[in-house]
Amino acid sequence: MRYRSLLNKTKFQVLVILVLCIQMLGPQQWLPISSVNSEGITGTEPKITITSPKSDEFSNVANVIISGTVENYIAGMTISIFIGAEKKGTSYIVNGNSWSITDVFFPEGTHNIEARLVDADGITVASTTITNLTIDFPPAIKFKDLDEGGFSNSHSIELITEPNATVQICLKDCTEEASSTWITVEKNSSEKWIYTNPQLAEGPQTVYARAIDLAGNVGTPQGITYTKDTLRPTIVLGSIVPAYTEDMTQVSIDTEIKFRVSDANALKEVDIDKSISVTSNGKDVPGDIKYNSDTKEISFIPSVKPLTRSTKYNVFISPLGVIDSAGNSAFPKFWSFTTESTPPITDAESGQKLYEIDYNGKNGEKVHRESPHAAYADNVNVCVNCHNTHEARNQNLLEQKQNSENGNTDKHVDDYCMACHDGTVAPMPENSQARHKHSAAIDIAGKPSGSSCASCHSPHNESSEGNPNLAPDQITYTHDSGILKDDKPVGKINSKEQLCESCHESGLGELFAQSEVDVEYRVFQYKKNISAIGIYEDFDLCLRCHNLNTKNKYSKIADIASYYNNLTEETKKNYETNPELSYSDREFTSDEMQFSKHIIKAQDGSPLAGHLPCAECHDTHGSNNIKQLNTSLGHSNIKSFTAEDKNETEPDSQVVKVNIGGKEIEFKLLSDKKERDFCLACHSDGKTAVYGVEGKKYESTRPEHTAYPSEPCSFCHGRGANKVERALSAAHAPKTGMVPE
Template sequence: MLPISHVKGEEITEPTNTDSSNETNANNEELTDIESPITDDSSDSTDELVESPSPESEITIDSTPPSIAIIKPKHGDYLNSKVVEGTAESEATVNLCMDCTEDSAGVIIGSWVSVQPDSMGKWLYQIPEITEGSHTVYAKAIDGDGNISTINKVTFIVDTLRPQVLPAVFPKQDMTQVSLDTAIKVKISDASELNEAEIKNSINVSQNGTNVKGTTSFNEVTKEITFTPLEVLLPSKKYNVFISPLGIIDAAKNSAFPRFWSFTTVGIKSEKHQNPHGSYTNNVDTCGNCHSTHNALDANLLTTKTSTPEAVPNETESNETKELAADKFCMSCHDGTVVAPIPENSKANHTHDAAVKIDGTPSGSSCGSCHNPHLERSETNPNMAQDHITYTHKPSNPVDPNKPTEELSSKEQLCESCHENDSAEKIAHEDVEYSVFKYSKSSTATGIYEDYELCLRCHNEDFKSKYSKSADIASHYNNLTEEIKKQYEVTNGTSSFANREISTAEKNFSGHIIKALDGSPLAGHLPCAECHDTHGSNNIKQLKQSLGHENAQTFTAGDTDSKNVKVVMDNKEVEFSILSESKERAFCLACHNGTTAIYGVTGQNYDAARTEHKAYPSKSCSYCHGRGETEVEKALSAAHAPKKGLVP
């Protein structure tokens, strides 16, 4: 008998054949008339040959196409995650085609990839290696019966770049003599529109922990944000500016990189005198504010308001004095009153007390080691950092054995030591180069040696040989210099140095050579100010108490967190103080935790499961990542120019 078939929507049954049935009955009747040796059991066999009726079977044919939808992104959206999300039937297969083309017949040409929805019908696709800009995704679903859905098509814009605050902020970083009615301004670099509803939270200004009230406006054309204080600022005060990521959010919901800097207001309300120490060129009596021709007690003719410093025995062994008389005189005005601002952290537990003259000899002033109070204030040198001049002497004819023929700097030898009567005329010569010892930070540092020369002019090999406790840090920065930068930009164009990629050789020289991602010009060594507070800190080594720009970590290190190490130098035993093993690890891991970022670069996460880390769980980081013959040298190396791990 043929099987019975059933098609969805209609029933078909096989009709009964009456004639065939009668014929069978007749045959059976004929069999009964024939004699046969068959026993009674034959009746049972005959029953087995009788065919039983078959039950009806059913076949379902599904011609309904499956559903599919793209939930994220929507058409025209900005996308910052590089993930496409949607829904479909849970048993279907979703096919996607990125940036495919469609011919005139509507046929999609390109490579399709498959993703499987979960039990709830949700699916997502992580787009590999997609570029910034406009893209189109095609999506279709295929169910188990081979039915194909209609094709969904969405065009969107990939934007994973965070808005950047351009370095040209106002007031400038560390700017002094800022007007009391000034407004704070920043410009934003971003391709997409900003969420103007959040911009009111973008600029936060504070003074001594108290927020300044003001209004915030945004120029959509110039992308400039302006914060205007509701009241005039206080005179002679330091103000801190914080650009919050919560207030600068673009259309793709990327938040801006944070930015921090500070400025100091003018010291007198009239703002008539722009030079904090007066104008020497217009009024020579200004000198009398600090010096006395007849009543002074020391060689610098400082007035009797100060006492002479008590000399330290054997000054060649130290560049410090017990009482820095000139510093006391400076602080008598720089006390935070209307006259002059108090230096930040100058009252901290650990302060910068090295007293060194411009030529490297000990002096009675720590302030004077970095600042030149006789300079006229300028926009390029607002804090009156120490300056110097250099001149390359040409060989004389006839040769004068007493005349130098190499480049000389006033930081090494004062011009007046040879040119007593004509020094002014000599200094004005066109071949004499004038420069300021820079102390560059996030808005200005490119990462070359000269950016940090105010610090490195003392922390170098030469000073180390003069003063046994002076650390040589300069050797960890000398691979990138102004000369190298100039040569690079001659070949590659202006400002190309900051835009270059960090080379393998540079990375091998120092793991702290990075390329900023937050819009800063840094493409080199990290600034000193990222780890050290300038004037002082409650931490030893003047280490900062907050490390990192994003997900900043608190760090504390007291006197008990250090250890003394004895080192033999020039056949003499010298004792140095360095961080203990556990505290050094805590300092490094404050950034190397996989979440804390600096200049938009996230610190590499410390992998505790790494074989070497498991083998030396209590060792300092410098044990493997520092270089040198002693613990002190390794500690300095790992802090300023860490190397790839090397087990000693």
């Protein structure tokens, strides 16, 4: 009993002390009452953790499940997810130690995520944060500058995706299993993914691409089908009416000006109006341009028809107007023709047209033109236009009799040509008024002649389709070994050196017929940008004078033929041993490439597969530049060039003395600087092209170029014993650069 009373007394004392303490300390000093969790364990402060995801992790989905644990919570508490001050997803009502929020969506990027434990009064009682959670979706990829079903004129495919991804491209067997067919595309120096494959075939292509990001996500492959077309449209001049030959003359005033386009794909018709320009006497000829999409023929219809007689017309096909669906533009083309001076001659009774020359071919019939100097076989009276039988004093009966009363003096031979070719009766030769003209001439015996015109045009020839400009011709006749003259075999006679008439007064036709195999007839050629193949005979109108034999006779005449004699009609025939072989399509041999760097294969549809034609550098009738050099060089990205020899402080030319046969001969060459300017017109930037072939770009930092900055190009690229020979060599057949010893 006494023990129980003592116990009750003790309890009372403890209670009194407790009440006193509460009164003395106040409620604010009272320790928090620990809550009891669902398992009945007594803790201290609330605590929250994020167990998934973790800091510095990657996720390839936007919907991230955030989960974790909570301790020491009380009823009514919730958990919310925040990125900065922005709340994400739905709050979670705490009902156990584990929690999970499933409706949190994040944009791509790196995020810091905070989980807050909030009581019923909205007060945050605990929080936790994870850092650098990177949301990285499977990377998307797309093709730049390519459209489904479209065209591309590039060997390259550019792809776009997110930074730092790995890009792969596939051309065939593009499945997940066939991983070996996926090609990794490396970034270039411009931080672009560009796949380049020049061997990718022309025509329809189906290509797939995909990207793989740093998280290892493989993006969905994207495919595209397009047409690869890197080929420029080709201008086909064979469809022109009349059929094209160089510098046609006697062309019908009713002729059509047209050409055909060869291309696998359609043209952009919106640009057709820019395709043809026609000029005459420096002025545009007005007209309309028509396009036949079925035949791909483009025609120029002059506003005023017919064309003017005895007039030269220049035709230019512009790349700005001939563009295919892939954006490839045609190579530029240009040609000229001169219209007839008189109408066709017809027979009065039958109405049949005389002097058969197939120039027109319109609607299938032949149209005939009178020879510009008339037909001598039918009317010898036309001879008096130039020859004066009774009053001329020289053996060719060309000179007028001296007349002191009216002041007449002996006429120069070319005066007879220019009497008509002054723009009145016949067109004036182009650039004939230029300061520098082809004044040198040679007669039929190979001696210097008084007529520059007659050295390239034979006034006695009759115009024909194969020889519209009356170029000189020749007959080579090989006599039977038994035919003697002055007790010696006659052998081979070339009419260039000796006229047949010097021995035969008549019956030549019968004689030729008896020995047809021994007779060879040819017209000296001067082919240009449309018809030249690049063999010696294409340029023999020039080379018949500019050769070694003539140089040996007349030392100041340059030997150009030696730079062209490796490719001839014979080499062409030897190559084309069957109809399937084309000389123009052949692959060049190493010997050809070493012989001359100006041997090229045309890429613009022209047949050239050999030496550059003379007309690419020289103007036929005259130029304000010395050496009759062209003032415009190249077919595309054309460059201007002047060498007028006017500047006294820095002349465009130089005089070089060379000892030939014990004599000191003076030659006029371009100055060293002007020679460099001339070569760099095509080679400065690698963009100027002839026949679709771009000139090799000049490398200014090349050691040889920096070592000899003031030397002419012929110093290294020419061959020869002196400066004149090296200049000729570098101009007509440049070689691989070699510094002379």
